[in-house]
Amino acid sequence: MAASASCISLVVLVALATVASAQLSPTFYDTSCPRALATIKSGVMAAVSSDPRMGASLLRLHFHDCFVQGCDASVLLSGMEQNALPNNGSLRGFGVIDSIKTQIEAICAQTVSCADILTVAARDSVVALGGPSWTVPLGRRDSIDANEAAANSDLPGPTSSRSDLELAFSNKGLLTVDMVALSGAHTIGQAQCGTFKDRIYNETNIDTTFATSLRANCPRSGGDGSLANLDTTTANTFDNAYYTNLMSQKGLLHSDQVLFNNDTTDNTVRNFASNPAAFSSAFTTAMIKMGNIAPKTGTQGQIRLSCSRVNS
Ligand code: HEM
Numbered sequence: 001m002a003a004s005a006s007c008i009s010l011v012v013l014v015a016l017a018t019v020a021s022a023q024l025s026p027t028f029y030d031t032s033c034p035r036a037l038a039t040i041k042s043g044v045m046a047a048v049s050s051d052p053r054m055g056a057s058l059l060r061l062h063f064h065d066c067f068v069q070g071c072d073a074s075v076l077l078s079g080m081e082q083n084a085l086p087n088n089g090s091l092r093g094f095g096v097i098d099s100i101k102t103q104i105e106a107i108c109a110q111t112v113s114c115a116d117i118l119t120v121a122a123r124d125s126v127v128a129l130g131g132p133s134w135t136v137p138l139g140r141r142d143s144i145d146a147n148e149a150a151a152n153s154d155l156p157g158p159t160s161s162r163s164d165l166e167l168a169f170s171n172k173g174l175l176t177v178d179m180v181a182l183s184g185a186h187t188i189g190q191a192q193c194g195t196f197k198d199r200i201y202n203e204t205n206i207d208t209t210f211a212t213s214l215r216a217n218c219p220r221s222g223g224d225g226s227l228a229n230l231d232t233t234t235a236n237t238f239d240n241a242y243y244t245n246l247m248s249q250k251g252l253l254h255s256d257q258v259l260f261n262n263d264t265t266d267n268t269v270r271n272f273a274s275n276p277a278a279f280s281s282a283f284t285t286a287m288i289k290m291g292n293i294a295p296k297t298g299t300q301g302q303i304r305l306s307c308s309r310v311n312s
Contacts, residue, residue, distance in 0.1 A: 023297040024137035033108035040117055043100035044124040052236040055125035056189025057092035062122035067172055068151045070294025072143035073114035076307040084151030101307045114307035115140035119291045129188055131238025134284040141301035144310045158195040162258040172293050180259055180268045181282035186230040187242040191252055194224035199254045205261055207249045243273035
């Protein structure tokens with residue numbers, strides 16, 4: 001009896017989750033704003049060509065949006081989530097999204113959500129840096145609030161263990177293989193010394209030459225804001241080098257190297273390192289899943305006029 005009741009509630013839960021993302025559709029703006037996608041793409045291309053790191057920053061912004069009350073642009077609201085520990089002094093790209101939004105408002109007033117702009121911008125960023133493309137389901141609406149406490153609790157940190165990471169991702173309905181594939185986003189962008197200092201001075205599963213070269217710009221004491229590339233080989237190219245780095249103990253963050261440390265995810269890392277197509281396919285699948293976390297649809301939330309504040 002109890003088993004069949006929980007079975008029914010599982011079916012209901014799965015059905016609800018499917019309904020929520022089934023309301024998203026790649027053609028959502030085809031009639032209401034046919035130029036939306038091209039406008040986002042050209043805004044991202046321009047931003048990335050003047051600052052290649054911006055592609056990484058926009059991709060990360062989307063991740064930090066989706067993991068906190070779903071992909072609803074809550075991270076874009078001034079203050080609040082932006083003050084949370086994983087975000088403060090570290091997230092970038094708000095200005096790029098604001099300026100794309102201004103251009104889109106000029107062609108289609110109050111039609112395209114900030115949450116969708118950010119989701120598409122993340123995809124276009126990956127493409128701009130040479131990575132795979134995918135079709136983005138659309139129709140998300142924007143939140144009218146944000147949650148700083150949830151940003152602190154739900155976003156995994158750089159000192160996470162492999163099981164911490166698995167838990168953080170499974171809490172969002174993502175599998176371990178999704179987690180390993182999405183971590184491949186660290187094939188682009190940079191991290192601040194404070195996030196990897198402990199690793200380069202105190203850990204043993206790190207290539208010695210790699211650790212030594214990082215220490216030059218990340219002293220034992222101070223310098224916490226100095227930057228290092230997350231991918232030591234091809235920092236501005238979206239490729240699978242992240243995984244070959246892990247196999248030679250050149251993961252920058254503790255939370256990177258735990259994916260290849262004589263443990264259950266080693267084989268997935270080996271597969272993505274030796275087979276770029278397998279990585280691209282797993283990454284795009286996982287990006288679509290992450291983009292579908294708890295979207296607001298229908299009459300929920302609002303379409304913001306400006307991404308950094310709720311409508312008055
Ligand atoms: C697996 C758990 C993850 C942890 C613990 C983690 C942690 C971090 C940390 C600490 C930084 C450096 C921030 C700074 O120093 O300012 C960073 C940067 C970055 N993360 Fe992650 N991350 C994770 C997963 C992801 C995912 C899923 C994505 C996207 C799909 C992502 C995309 C990025 C990108 C692109 C950067 C570079 C951003 C830039 O240069 O502006 N990360 N991450």
